Amino acid sequence: MTDSNSLILYDISSPIQPRSYAPNPSKARLTLSFKRVPFKTTWVDIPDIANDPASGRVVGDSFDIANYLEDTFPDSGGCLFPPDSTRTGLDYESPHKDTPFYAPLTTNQGSKNEAYAKFNVNVDATFSAHVMLVAHYMPFNPNTAEAAKALFVKRAHMNSWDDFSVQGEAREQLKAQFKEALTSLAQPFTVHETGPYLEGEQANYADLIVGGWLNMFSVTMPAEEWKDFRTWHGGVFARLHDALQENYFHCV
Numbered sequence: 001m002t003d004s005n006s007l008i009l010y011d012i013s014s015p016i017q018p019r020s021y022a023p024n025p026s027k028a029r030l031t032l033s034f035k036r037v038p039f040k041t042t043w044v045d046i047p048d049i050a051n052d053p054a055s056g057r058v059v060g061d062s063f064d065i066a067n068y069l070e071d072t073f074p075d076s077g078g079c080l081f082p083p084d085s086t087r088t089g090l091d092y093e094s095p096h097k098d099t100p101f102y103a104p105l106t107t108n109q110g111s112k113n114e115a116y117a118k119f120n121v122n123v124d125a126t127f128s129a130h131v132m133l134v135a136h137y138m139p140f141n142p143n144t145a146e147a148a149k150a151l152f153v154k155r156a157h158m159n160s161w162d163d164f165s166v167q168g169e170a171r172e173q174l175k176a177q178f179k180e181a182l183t184s185l186a187q188p189f190t191v192h193e194t195g196p197y198l199e200g201e202q203a204n205y206a207d208l209i210v211g212g213w214l215n216m217f218s219v220t221m222p223a224e225e226w227k228d229f230r231t232w233h234g235g236v237f238a239r240l241h242d243a244l245q246e247n248y249f250h251c252v
Contacts, residue, residue, distance in 0.1 A: 006038040010060065013043035014139040018251035021139060021219040023127070026249075027062040027212030033248040034208060035069045036077035041252055045141055046148040062212070063108050063120055066205050070113075080205040081113045089188030089198045089206055090115045094122040095181050096129035102156045103128075113205075120209050126185060127213040130178040134220035136165040175225070179232050185210070186233035189240065196239035203244070210237070211244040 009032060011017075011025040018041065020026045032039045070080045105124045108117035140148045149161040158164065166174055192200035197207045214237055218226055230238035 006040050007032065009039050009041050010044050011041050012049075013045045013141055015141060016139050016219065017041075017043055019219065020249075020251070021216050023124075023212040023216045024062040025212075026215040027208055028060075028065045029250070030208040030211050030215075030244060030248045031062070031066050031069055031080065031205065033250040034078050034080065034203065035073050037069060037073050039252065045144050047144050047151060061106055061108070063106070063111070063117055066116075066208075067112050078203065080208075081116060082199075082202075082204055085204060086192075086199055087115065088191050089185075090119045092119055092122050092185055092188065094125040094129075095184070096125040097122055099125060099129055101125075101128050116205050116209075119206050123185065123209050123213065126181050127217075129181065130174060132164065132166050133171070133174055133178065133225075134217055136161075137220045137222065139219070182233060182237070186236045189236040190234070196236070196243045203248070207240060207244065208248070210240060211249075214241040215245070215249065 009025065009028055011020050011029070012022045014021060020029055029041075066080050105121050105128065107121050108114070111117050135152070152164070153159070153161055156164075188198055189195065192198070194200035197203040217229065218241060221229060230241075
């Protein structure tokens with residue numbers, strides 16, 4: 001594939017671009033780079049993101065993108081769903097798997113590579129349950145910030161944007177709950193001592209799923225809190241994040 005017919009990744013525009021911050025576009029960005037598939041980024045502002053209310057379909061889901069890339073470019077880059085996988089961590093269950101979210105999580109139940117789909121929705125549940133730690137710090141474009149905030153307030157059935165701000169003792173409690181919730185996700189990353197990935201030295205799509213969320217928190221979490229987060233659970237998530245950023249997070 002030449003640059004003239006590169007795939008296009010639609011990502012959320014912000015003052016920090018070409019850095020991404022949203023978790024699902026971050027997963028897709030990692031996946032494209034992992035597969036070594038040429039791509040270009042088209043930046044879309046949050047108020048301009050269109051949906052399809054008539055069909056109710058989610059178009060461009062990051063898991064669907066991963067399956068498409070593996071099927072279309074099987075010999076390019078790494079294997080997202082390796083047949084000889086030890087399946088380390090794929091049985092992970094989130095302590096928040098039954099939590100209702102204002103934006104329902106996509107399960108991809110019955111899809112190809114369903115074990116990874118299940119892992120994806122469980123990881124999404126754990127991070128989504130604590131996204132209030134970073135929601136108020138999302139880097140909106142100044143000229144459309146108020147419209148973006150109003151959209152989030154409406155979707156979350158909040159009264160105002162200030163309701164997304166968690167401070168003081170409530171914030172400390174939420175961070176402690178987040179750290180505890182990540183305990184069972186951190187454990188599989190310690191199985192293979194060669195690390196930093198679930199299967200040791202070789203990444204697969206499960207690592208990229210977690211990496212998409214880690215990218216968001218690295219960008220939107222207050223600096224001192226992110227520094228502390230990197231020490232949690234023996235630093236397994238810091239090592240994963242650093243490896244993925246260095247090897248696969250290409251901002252183009």
